[in-house]
Amino acid sequence: MSAVLFFIAAAGAIAGATGVVVLRDPFFSVLALVVHLVSLALLFLLLRAEFVAAVQVVLYAGAVMVLYVFVVAYVGSDGARTEIGQLGERLRGAGPVASGLRRGGALLGAALAVELMIALLGTGLEGIEGEGAGYVPGPRTFGTPAYIGRLLLTRFLLAFEVASFLLLVAAVGAVVLARRRRGLEGGDEIAPATAVQRGRPPLTGTMAEGVGAARRS
Protein backbone atom coordinates (compact mmCIF):
# COMPACT_ATOMS: atom_id res chain seq x y z
CA MET A 1 0.00 0.00 0.00
CA SER A 2 2.67 2.48 0.98
CA ALA A 3 4.69 1.48 -2.08
CA VAL A 4 1.75 2.21 -4.37
CA LEU A 5 1.16 5.56 -2.69
CA PHE A 6 4.86 6.33 -2.91
CA PHE A 7 5.01 5.70 -6.64
CA ILE A 8 1.85 7.72 -7.30
CA ALA A 9 3.16 10.64 -5.25
CA ALA A 10 6.66 10.44 -6.72
CA ALA A 11 5.28 10.38 -10.26
CA GLY A 12 3.10 13.37 -9.44
CA ALA A 13 6.00 15.27 -7.91
CA ILE A 14 8.34 14.63 -10.83
CA ALA A 15 5.64 15.32 -13.43
CA GLY A 16 4.75 18.58 -11.69
CA ALA A 17 8.40 19.62 -11.55
CA THR A 18 8.84 18.80 -15.24
CA GLY A 19 5.75 20.82 -16.02
CA VAL A 20 7.10 23.85 -14.15
CA VAL A 21 10.29 23.76 -16.20
CA VAL A 22 8.82 22.88 -19.59
CA LEU A 23 5.48 24.69 -19.86
CA ARG A 24 5.55 27.94 -21.80
CA ASP A 25 2.85 29.89 -20.01
CA PRO A 26 3.79 30.96 -16.43
CA PHE A 27 0.20 30.39 -15.33
CA PHE A 28 0.41 26.70 -16.23
CA SER A 29 3.78 26.54 -14.52
CA VAL A 30 2.14 27.74 -11.31
CA LEU A 31 -0.59 25.11 -11.64
CA ALA A 32 2.04 22.42 -12.24
CA LEU A 33 3.84 23.58 -9.10
CA VAL A 34 0.59 23.15 -7.14
CA VAL A 35 0.39 19.53 -8.35
CA HIS A 36 4.03 19.07 -7.36
CA LEU A 37 3.50 20.54 -3.89
CA VAL A 38 0.46 18.39 -3.14
CA SER A 39 2.30 15.23 -4.25
CA LEU A 40 5.23 16.26 -2.10
CA ALA A 41 2.89 16.66 0.87
CA LEU A 42 1.79 13.06 0.28
CA LEU A 43 5.44 11.98 0.33
CA PHE A 44 5.90 13.87 3.62
CA LEU A 45 2.92 12.00 5.05
CA LEU A 46 4.49 8.71 3.99
CA LEU A 47 7.62 9.83 5.86
CA ARG A 48 5.52 10.41 9.01
CA ALA A 49 5.94 14.17 8.92
CA GLU A 50 2.27 15.01 9.44
CA PHE A 51 2.72 18.56 10.61
CA VAL A 52 5.12 19.48 7.82
CA ALA A 53 2.74 17.94 5.27
CA ALA A 54 -0.13 20.03 6.62
CA VAL A 55 2.01 23.16 6.53
CA GLN A 56 3.04 22.30 2.98
CA VAL A 57 -0.56 22.10 1.80
CA VAL A 58 -1.95 25.02 3.78
CA LEU A 59 0.93 27.46 3.49
CA TYR A 60 2.58 26.55 0.21
CA ALA A 61 -0.14 25.14 -2.00
CA GLY A 62 -2.60 27.54 -0.39
CA ALA A 63 -1.14 30.91 0.44
CA VAL A 64 2.06 31.17 -1.57
CA MET A 65 0.52 29.78 -4.74
CA VAL A 66 -2.40 32.21 -4.49
CA LEU A 67 0.16 35.01 -4.29
CA TYR A 68 1.84 33.59 -7.41
CA VAL A 69 -1.44 33.36 -9.27
CA PHE A 70 -2.22 36.99 -8.46
CA VAL A 71 1.16 38.19 -9.67
CA VAL A 72 0.94 36.04 -12.83
CA ALA A 73 -2.47 37.53 -13.51
CA TYR A 74 -0.97 41.00 -13.04
CA VAL A 75 2.26 40.48 -14.98
CA GLY A 76 2.26 37.00 -16.47
CA SER A 77 0.49 37.37 -19.79
CA ASP A 78 2.89 40.18 -20.66
CA GLY A 79 5.83 38.08 -19.57
CA ALA A 80 4.62 35.12 -21.60
CA ARG A 81 4.20 37.28 -24.67
CA THR A 82 7.69 38.71 -24.44
CA GLU A 83 9.13 35.28 -23.77
CA ILE A 84 7.42 33.70 -26.76
CA GLY A 85 8.19 36.70 -28.94
CA GLN A 86 11.82 36.73 -28.00
CA LEU A 87 12.03 33.00 -28.33
CA GLY A 88 10.87 33.29 -31.92
CA GLU A 89 13.26 36.17 -32.43
CA ARG A 90 16.07 34.10 -31.08
CA LEU A 91 15.23 31.07 -33.13
CA ARG A 92 15.26 33.24 -36.21
CA GLY A 93 18.15 35.54 -35.37
CA ALA A 94 20.60 34.06 -32.91
CA GLY A 95 19.51 30.44 -33.02
CA PRO A 96 22.73 28.86 -31.81
CA VAL A 97 22.69 30.94 -28.61
CA ALA A 98 19.28 29.71 -27.48
CA SER A 99 19.84 26.09 -28.41
CA GLY A 100 23.35 26.28 -26.95
CA LEU A 101 21.92 27.58 -23.67
CA ARG A 102 19.33 24.85 -23.64
CA ARG A 103 21.87 22.15 -24.46
CA GLY A 104 24.30 23.50 -21.87
CA GLY A 105 21.53 23.57 -19.27
CA ALA A 106 20.53 20.00 -20.00
CA LEU A 107 24.17 18.89 -19.91
CA LEU A 108 24.76 20.62 -16.60
CA GLY A 109 21.54 19.14 -15.24
CA ALA A 110 22.60 15.64 -16.28
CA ALA A 111 26.01 16.13 -14.65
CA LEU A 112 24.37 17.41 -11.46
CA ALA A 113 21.94 14.47 -11.46
CA VAL A 114 24.74 11.93 -11.80
CA GLU A 115 26.72 13.64 -9.06
CA LEU A 116 23.76 13.81 -6.69
CA MET A 117 22.85 10.17 -7.30
CA ILE A 118 26.42 9.13 -6.61
CA ALA A 119 26.49 11.25 -3.46
CA LEU A 120 23.11 10.08 -2.15
CA LEU A 121 22.85 6.46 -3.22
CA GLY A 122 26.53 5.58 -3.19
CA THR A 123 26.92 6.85 0.35
CA GLY A 124 28.19 4.66 3.12
CA LEU A 125 25.09 5.32 5.23
CA GLU A 126 23.42 2.02 6.03
CA GLY A 127 20.21 3.68 7.19
CA ILE A 128 19.06 4.64 3.70
CA GLU A 129 18.42 1.02 2.85
CA GLY A 130 15.93 0.67 5.68
CA GLU A 131 12.53 2.15 6.33
CA GLY A 132 13.85 4.48 9.00
CA ALA A 133 13.89 4.36 12.77
CA GLY A 134 11.15 2.67 14.75
CA TYR A 135 7.80 4.41 14.77
CA VAL A 136 5.02 3.97 17.31
CA PRO A 137 1.77 5.78 16.48
CA GLY A 138 0.51 8.02 19.23
CA PRO A 139 -0.65 11.55 20.01
CA ARG A 140 2.79 12.93 20.88
CA THR A 141 5.04 10.80 18.72
CA PHE A 142 7.50 11.77 15.97
CA GLY A 143 6.15 14.32 13.51
CA THR A 144 2.90 15.29 15.21
CA PRO A 145 2.10 18.97 15.90
CA ALA A 146 2.69 18.43 19.63
CA TYR A 147 6.17 17.04 18.97
CA ILE A 148 7.11 19.80 16.52
CA GLY A 149 5.71 22.46 18.81
CA ARG A 150 7.68 21.20 21.77
CA LEU A 151 10.87 21.16 19.72
CA LEU A 152 10.24 24.64 18.31
CA LEU A 153 9.60 26.20 21.69
CA THR A 154 12.43 24.48 23.56
CA ARG A 155 15.48 23.42 21.59
CA PHE A 156 14.91 25.57 18.53
CA LEU A 157 13.49 28.68 20.16
CA LEU A 158 16.20 30.89 18.70
CA ALA A 159 15.63 29.57 15.16
CA PHE A 160 11.90 30.10 15.61
CA GLU A 161 12.36 33.72 16.69
CA VAL A 162 14.86 34.46 13.93
CA ALA A 163 12.47 32.98 11.35
CA SER A 164 9.61 35.13 12.60
CA PHE A 165 11.81 38.22 12.47
CA LEU A 166 12.83 37.28 8.92
CA LEU A 167 9.15 37.09 7.96
CA LEU A 168 8.58 40.55 9.37
CA VAL A 169 11.53 41.96 7.43
CA ALA A 170 10.32 40.29 4.22
CA ALA A 171 6.80 41.70 4.66
CA VAL A 172 8.13 45.22 5.17
CA GLY A 173 10.51 44.80 2.23
CA ALA A 174 7.74 43.62 -0.10
CA VAL A 175 5.56 46.59 0.83
CA VAL A 176 8.46 48.98 0.21
CA LEU A 177 9.30 47.34 -3.13
CA ALA A 178 5.81 47.11 -4.55
CA ARG A 179 4.32 50.38 -3.37
CA ARG A 180 3.45 53.16 -5.79
CA ARG A 181 6.06 55.90 -5.96
CA ARG A 182 4.52 59.15 -7.11
CA GLY A 183 7.69 61.14 -7.60
CA LEU A 184 9.87 58.59 -9.31
CA GLU A 185 7.74 57.30 -12.12
CA GLY A 186 6.94 59.59 -14.99
CA GLY A 187 4.60 57.22 -16.74
CA ASP A 188 2.41 56.35 -13.79
CA GLU A 189 -1.13 55.22 -14.45
CA ILE A 190 -2.62 58.06 -12.44
CA ALA A 191 -0.65 61.02 -13.80
CA PRO A 192 -2.01 61.27 -17.42
CA ALA A 193 -5.59 61.20 -16.19
CA THR A 194 -5.07 64.13 -13.86
CA ALA A 195 -3.31 66.10 -16.62
CA VAL A 196 -6.32 65.59 -18.89
CA GLN A 197 -8.69 66.58 -16.15
CA ARG A 198 -6.83 69.80 -15.49
CA GLY A 199 -7.11 71.07 -19.07
CA ARG A 200 -10.78 70.50 -19.82
CA PRO A 201 -13.84 72.61 -19.08
CA PRO A 202 -15.69 71.86 -15.86
CA LEU A 203 -18.22 69.03 -15.81
CA THR A 204 -17.32 67.69 -19.28
CA GLY A 205 -16.84 63.98 -19.40
CA THR A 206 -19.06 63.43 -16.39
CA MET A 207 -22.62 62.30 -15.94
CA ALA A 208 -23.65 65.96 -15.62
CA GLU A 209 -22.69 66.59 -19.24
CA GLY A 210 -24.72 63.61 -20.37
CA VAL A 211 -27.92 65.02 -18.88
CA GLY A 212 -27.24 68.52 -20.21
CA ALA A 213 -26.09 70.23 -17.01
CA ALA A 214 -22.73 71.28 -18.47
CA ARG A 215 -24.26 73.39 -21.22
CA ARG A 216 -26.62 75.12 -18.91
CA SER A 217 -24.05 76.08 -16.29
Place this chain on the structure above:
Amino acid sequence: MSIAWYLAVSAIVFVLGAVGVITRRNPLVILLCLELMLNGANLALIAFSRMWGNGDGQILALVVMTVAACEVCIGLGMIVAIHRRRLPVDVDELRELQG
Protein backbone atom coordinates in the same frame (compact mmCIF):
# COMPACT_ATOMS: atom_id res chain seq x y z
CA MET B 1 9.80 1.98 0.81
CA SER B 2 13.41 2.48 1.77
CA ILE B 3 14.74 5.96 2.41
CA ALA B 4 16.93 5.76 -0.72
CA TRP B 5 13.86 6.04 -2.97
CA TYR B 6 12.83 9.29 -1.34
CA LEU B 7 16.36 10.61 -1.71
CA ALA B 8 16.34 9.74 -5.41
CA VAL B 9 13.07 11.64 -5.89
CA SER B 10 14.48 14.63 -4.02
CA ALA B 11 17.60 14.61 -6.22
CA ILE B 12 15.50 14.48 -9.40
CA VAL B 13 13.31 17.37 -8.24
CA PHE B 14 16.38 19.41 -7.28
CA VAL B 15 18.01 18.81 -10.68
CA LEU B 16 14.82 19.76 -12.54
CA GLY B 17 14.67 22.98 -10.56
CA ALA B 18 18.32 23.74 -11.30
CA VAL B 19 17.82 23.15 -15.03
CA GLY B 20 14.81 25.45 -14.95
CA VAL B 21 16.74 28.21 -13.19
CA ILE B 22 19.45 27.97 -15.84
CA THR B 23 17.32 27.77 -18.97
CA ARG B 24 14.18 29.83 -18.31
CA ARG B 25 14.23 33.61 -18.69
CA ASN B 26 10.99 34.75 -17.12
CA PRO B 27 11.78 35.76 -13.51
CA LEU B 28 8.43 34.38 -12.34
CA VAL B 29 9.32 30.93 -13.66
CA ILE B 30 12.81 31.23 -12.21
CA LEU B 31 11.24 31.85 -8.79
CA LEU B 32 9.04 28.78 -9.31
CA CYS B 33 12.12 26.71 -10.17
CA LEU B 34 13.84 28.01 -7.02
CA GLU B 35 10.84 26.70 -5.11
CA LEU B 36 11.39 23.35 -6.78
CA MET B 37 15.02 23.27 -5.62
CA LEU B 38 14.04 24.19 -2.06
CA ASN B 39 11.35 21.52 -2.08
CA GLY B 40 13.82 18.90 -3.24
CA ALA B 41 16.08 19.85 -0.35
CA ASN B 42 13.09 19.71 2.00
CA LEU B 43 12.22 16.20 0.90
CA ALA B 44 15.80 15.07 1.56
CA LEU B 45 15.73 16.72 5.00
CA ILE B 46 12.51 15.01 5.96
CA ALA B 47 13.71 11.66 4.62
CA PHE B 48 16.84 11.92 6.74
CA SER B 49 14.75 13.01 9.70
CA ARG B 50 12.69 9.83 9.29
CA MET B 51 15.86 7.79 8.93
CA TRP B 52 17.16 8.93 12.32
CA GLY B 53 13.74 9.11 13.99
CA ASN B 54 14.62 12.63 15.05
CA GLY B 55 12.63 15.82 14.58
CA ASP B 56 15.52 18.19 13.86
CA GLY B 57 15.26 17.71 10.10
CA GLN B 58 11.58 18.59 10.18
CA ILE B 59 12.33 21.80 12.07
CA LEU B 60 14.95 22.69 9.47
CA ALA B 61 12.42 21.95 6.73
CA LEU B 62 9.97 24.34 8.38
CA VAL B 63 12.68 27.01 8.53
CA VAL B 64 13.43 26.41 4.85
CA MET B 65 9.74 26.90 4.08
CA THR B 66 9.81 30.19 5.99
CA VAL B 67 12.83 31.38 4.05
CA ALA B 68 11.15 30.31 0.79
CA ALA B 69 8.06 32.31 1.71
CA CYS B 70 10.24 35.37 2.39
CA GLU B 71 12.05 34.90 -0.90
CA VAL B 72 8.77 34.64 -2.80
CA CYS B 73 7.50 37.75 -1.05
CA ILE B 74 10.54 39.84 -2.01
CA GLY B 75 10.85 38.32 -5.48
CA LEU B 76 7.22 38.94 -6.40
CA GLY B 77 7.49 42.46 -5.02
CA MET B 78 10.46 43.06 -7.28
CA ILE B 79 8.61 41.64 -10.30
CA VAL B 80 5.63 43.89 -9.61
CA ALA B 81 7.99 46.88 -9.32
CA ILE B 82 9.69 45.92 -12.61
CA HIS B 83 6.32 45.64 -14.30
CA ARG B 84 5.24 49.04 -12.93
CA ARG B 85 8.27 50.71 -14.43
CA ARG B 86 7.38 49.28 -17.86
CA LEU B 87 10.59 47.29 -17.95
CA PRO B 88 10.55 43.91 -19.73
CA VAL B 89 9.91 40.98 -17.40
CA ASP B 90 12.89 39.01 -18.71
CA VAL B 91 16.19 38.37 -16.99
CA ASP B 92 18.15 38.68 -20.23
CA GLU B 93 16.88 42.19 -20.78
CA LEU B 94 17.41 43.35 -17.22
CA ARG B 95 21.17 43.49 -17.24
CA GLU B 96 21.99 47.10 -16.58
CA LEU B 97 24.04 46.16 -13.54
CA GLN B 98 26.44 44.08 -15.60
CA GLY B 99 28.37 47.23 -16.52
